[in-house]
Amino acid sequence: MMPRPALRTRLRAKKLIKTPGGRLSLHVMKKKVGKARCAVCGAELHGVPTLPYAKFRNLSKTEKRPERPFGGVLCPECLRRAIVRAVRGGAAP
Numbered sequence: 001m002m003p004r005p006a007l008r009t010r011l012r013a014k015k016l017i018k019t020p021g022g023r024l025s026l027h028v029m030k031k032k033v034g035k036a037r038c039a040v041c042g043a044e045l046h047g048v049p050t051l052p053y054a055k056f057r058n059l060s061k062t063e064k065r066p067e068r069p070f071g072g073v074l075c076p077e078c079l080r081r082a083i084v085r086a087v088r089g090g091a092a093p
Contacts, residue, residue: 003028038075040082048072 002008003026013029036048047066049056056064065072070079 036072038078039073040078041075043075043077045072045075 007028012031015027015029017025017027019025030052033050033052035050036045037043038045048064049059051059068076068079070082074082
């Protein structure tokens with residue numbers, strides 16, 4: 001049996017499963033969700049859960065990202081540099 005069109009791609013992992021009847025069935029696995037990354041340096045963001053989008057959408061706003069300016073977008077180090085640059089008269093991030 002062929003998988004539905006959305007799953008017919010080489011980017012998805014496939015797994016052969018043996019059914020109780022002895023036949024082999026091809027299961028198309030879900031993609032793993034990547035960690036949230038800083039927009040400037042690419043560091044992993046802490047405080048942002050690694051969940052599929054369907055489950056992430058059901059979280060409250062405060063559970064989705066840290067409560068600070070640019071929370072969930074910039075890491076604390078890049079945020080600090082951006083604030084210092086803005087106060088000194090430079091461009092914002």
